[in-house]
Amino acid sequence: MRLYIRNMVCNRCIMAVENVLKSLDIKYLSVTLGEVEVGEEPAAETLSQLDDKLQAIGFEIIEDKKSQLIERIKTEIVYLVHHSGEVLNTNLSVWLSGKLHYDYTYLSNLFSEVEGTTIEKYYIAQRIEKVKELLVYDEFTLLQIADMLGYSSAAYLSGQFKKVTGFTPSHYKDIKENKRRSLDQL
Template sequence: MKIFIKFDFKRICTKVIEEKLTGLGIKYRMLNFGEIEFLEEVPDDKMKAFNAILKDYGIEKIENQKVILVQKIKDTIIDMVLNANETMNVKSSVYLSEKLGHSYGYLSNLFSEVTYTSVENFIILQRIEHAKSLMINTDLSLTEIAYRLQYSSVAHLSTQFKNTTGITPTTFQRIIAKRRELSSNKN
């Protein structure tokens, strides 16, 4: 028997961090996703233990301010893509500026400087990843997926999908259907 599981990474990471900080007896406050304020001085041994725990989960502490802001940009973009229905008709540049409190020009330049890619390209990659997830985990049509991800048309989604993955969305759906068929035949 095979099952598919959908993860809420934001929730999982938050829960792990809260459990580990509480377990270590560190007083803290969660500010935003991935942002923690310690409410008292944390002894070195506890901080080392916390860092080791984070490393075990593939989570790392970021201390460089530019890298922190770039991570916030990435998190905000991912949140924007996952909640596209709630951010309808808001340009991504406006959304990022309002959420992060910086001009889009500054955010865009910083993002390119640190990641060697553009904000726009990262948004496209996240939209395509979300489209793939929707194709795998739902029965939505390409029209519904295009609408949900705020594409102007299925053709626009298809063009970006092919440019990003090398295959069309329809081919991707056929591959997924074939894998499911093969998987169900094994059971």
């Protein structure tokens, strides 16, 4: 049996959910972003306790099938952009349909209807968040970041970044550097 969990976006989220499962003595087979696989279905009271404890730390169990599918779309995109290190070398629509085994038109319409934005805009927003993170760390050039995230050029990345954030990448980096304080100043 699978439980779908909203708002899991990183390895720390996985650890937090594992800790809640352990505290309730729920035996699980695996915990990945957005999903928990359990051997047998927990009792209704245990599921209610699980949901309460998860909500207390910013997560929740998703029961509605359509909401589960939307969360899976988000989780796949978050994993692709932030964790996989994989560069998408096909269309997002083909990749996502292959991952989730649904027709992309259905996924797209459902996502837009519920989320009020398109899958493509969500994907772009995730990529821009990753660009922001990489800019602040100041370890890579804009060209390297563009290559890492599958942009055709640094100029295209820069244009998309400015369209989404209102800043050029270099201006954004300057603003963030001025606001950051060293650890000894905290």
